[in-house]
Amino acid sequence: MRIDKCDLIETEEFGVGGCGLSREVIEAVVSFHGHFCVGLAIGIRVGDWVRREFGHSEDEELVAAVETDMCAVDAIQFLTGCTFGKGNLIFLDYGKNAYSFFRRNDGKNVRIAPRIEKNETGVTYSDLLFDLQEQRKQLDPNDTEGQKRIRELMIDRVLRTDFDNMFSITPARIPMPEKAGIFKSFPCAKCGELVMLTRLTKNKNGNNLCKECINNDPDY
């Protein structure tokens, strides 16, 4: 465990409304991702909230639909058990810092997205790190110590800010994704490699081809 990357966490308490995870769990998330960045801190907040509201998914009890493939998703996978490999993490390539979760047994669902309306203290998500982002712009790009310090302040703020003040929490906008199916594999007529049935495509001659081969097939 590379504790040095978590130096900024001096306490296990992030205040009322702040991150509820212990230092130990946060260190495990950082270790999984490889470094501690602002994006990961955002994912830690989302994952922590979801774990408390929906529980952890050992199998496929939960399914997540994430609208980005950035750092935050690693924390979400680690903390919620919605993982790429289990098929209960769906990637929607929208380039948004937004995350939907569904619980299969009762249909409970949510979409968590950056707050665009002002909260009761008059702050939107964009305002959250604005002053620190401005400070960073003034820094010499070669001032690695200064850059590190600003990054740590940003992470600290993300971990301490009231969750409801950062994110809007609404019902999911898409229906609950289908369960990941298990299908037999058949050989591609061109390359001969085994391909899951649902990923084979017929060309004009009725041959089943894999996605890689069909793109270069003159008979498609």
Ligand SMILES: [Zn+2]
């Ligand atoms: Zn990162």
Ligand SMILES: [Zn+2]
């Ligand atoms: Zn092929």
